[in-house]
Amino acid sequence: MSGLAAASRLATLGHRVTVCEAGGTYGGMVGRYERDGFAFDTGPGLLTLPAVYRDLALKTGKEPLEQLVDLAPVDPESRHLFPDGTDLALPNASRGGVGQALDAAFGTGSGALWNAVVNRGRTVWEATRRPLLEEPLPADPRPLHADPYPVPPRRGLARLRPAGRWTLADVAARELGGHPGLTALLHEHALRFGFDPRTAPAGATVLPYMEQSFGVWYVRGGLRALADAVYRRCEQRRVEFRFDTRFEQVVERDGRACGIDTSAGSIEADVVISAVGAPAQDRTDPVPGRVVVLLALRGERPAGTVHRTVVHAADPAAELAGIFTWGAPLADRPTVQVLRPDDPSLHPAGHETAVLTATAPAGGVDWTEPGAADRFADRMIAHADAAGLGLADRALWRVVRTPADTERESGSPFGAVPRPALAGDRGAYLQAPTEQAPGHYRIGGAAHPGGGLARVGMSACIAANLIGPA
Incomplete structure (x- = not known):
């Protein structure tokens, strides 16, 4: 493109x-x-x-x-299904509406916590929009290696600890109170782009800010x-x-x-x-890619179906280890994004399409091994169905695409996810x-x-x- x-x-x-x-x-x-x-x-x-x-x-x-x-x-921008059964629908391009939805799903005050974080993401956007997105990379890119995320002033005993560099996981723990639902919501934005929230800079909060401020389009x-x-x-x-x-x-x-x-x-x-x-290089650390399952579904798209549904991981720690730790097993129930567009041009009358996507390691996993792709696809579909989506019984056929397909078709080394530049990421852009x-x-x-x-x-x-x- x-x-x-x-x-x-x-x-x-x-x-x-x-x-x-x-x-x-x-x-x-x-x-x-x-x-x-x-x-x-x-x-x-x-x-x-x-x-x-x-x-x-x-x-x-x-x-x-x-x-x-x-x-x-x-609209809604997305529906989120969490392991504890919480069902959350977020409106598109409505900061106030997102806060109200979070209060209803997670309790009063949850929306205020989330919006405070997203407001800091706005500060990141305003500081980096021109130098990071609209202008050539400067001859000295070191200023972009600084994270402009406005870390809140520390209080109490926290003042005695070294300040250090905040990660997205630090934001979830310290500003969202470690709430599992809010944490999963924040981490999903990073994971979708191939970032490990445990190492991604706090400035990655710009990702939910952009999405919730400027909207998502089809x-x-x-x-x-x-x-x-x-x-x-x-x-x-x-x-x-x-x-x-x-x-x-x-x-x-x-x-x-x-x-x-x-x-x-x-x-x-x-x-x-x-x-x-x-250029491809020998890697000894996992490179994040995507596994995509294309599903041809029998029967009409059910009334009220949301375009984008995210089924969050049953064990977030295991999922992160499986993606970003060399040799760790892949998660049994990973975070799965399910796209089900209301678009008759994509299917025969009386049927439906669904596209399931999960972030998975590209380097370090042999996706060409017989059965490897299908086994992971089975996990993705089973996880979505356990959340109530009911896809497997309606499947006419499926096609599974792995990072090996991405590498073959696009030349992306290992089939890795092309990641956006983030201030503070210290990447070589x-x-x-x-x-x-x-x-x-x-x-x-x-x-x-x-x-x-x-x-x-x-x-x-x-x-x-x-x-x-x-």
Whole structure:
């Protein structure tokens, strides 16, 4: 998606753009699987910060985004099912409504605790929005390694302990009182993006702030329709596409990028923009990825079904160990996100689709081992059904996708989750020209400002602004 976004922007600025794609189609991780009249997104299923793609539509053509795709807010934003039987529905883009829902589910005062944390996430957003999301990575990125989360003043005996660096788990323990439901809610935002809440900076509170402030959106026909729309915009701007053409290396002359070598030969260029993943390295620590189960369901979507349901882990500590500790067993009942869109275009009449997703280790697990993927998928479905979703008995068929599939199709090392940049994460976010080769820019999930549909769109905008008109 970053390549499509950058191509459409640069072609609009007058450049002659050629896109080389290793696969047979466009869109990268925003893929699609079709069978027997059923259709599924194989990558992200929901959109946050649609303003990124509204800006793309505005800057590259006359039609606004809403004329290119059918965009609708998801309401309620999500339903959360907890191990103790608590059933919580959160409204979309309503901070006050979220607080009321939490009070009703967890007791009076729960909403105030949560909203205080999210308000601190707003402070993080205001401090980092421009330098971390909208501007090129500075020559000295060390200021971004500081976490702007406003740690509350310590009282009592706590003042005698060293302050140290707060993690998201510290926020849950110290500001949410360790409440298991609120903790699970906060940790799920990190886990969904491949962050370990025990090590993620407290500034990760920006994730629930963004979601609850700017809303969550669905594209009719699935998010693949968004990739279709940006691809059409590229075609209108006469971008040339070369599919089944794998990038091999950047060609340099006199210390400057002057083209690329591909599986189909060399291509000369004045500027090279690379949206490939970071090089794979030997890893001895688990790398988070995703296991996705595509379910074709018999029968109509039940009335009142929520678009997004999260069934939280039965044993959160065991789940974190299984994902982030080398050699630890995978959780029997992991956190499972279930997407069930009310979208007739995705299935035959009288049926329904469901997409189940769980964060799981990508590195350190052999997902190609016979039966490994199906065993974990069985756990995911059983956990969802134990919470009352009733999916297994209605399943016509299923397809299980693991990090091994992600790696094969997208080139992401180990099939890892492309993570968003977070202030305080001390990650190495790339935005070129690189020092070794001026004229070579990096975009996409492995570049500044990190992974996710919104951020890869931002990386394309940053690169286009750096390159400028032809």
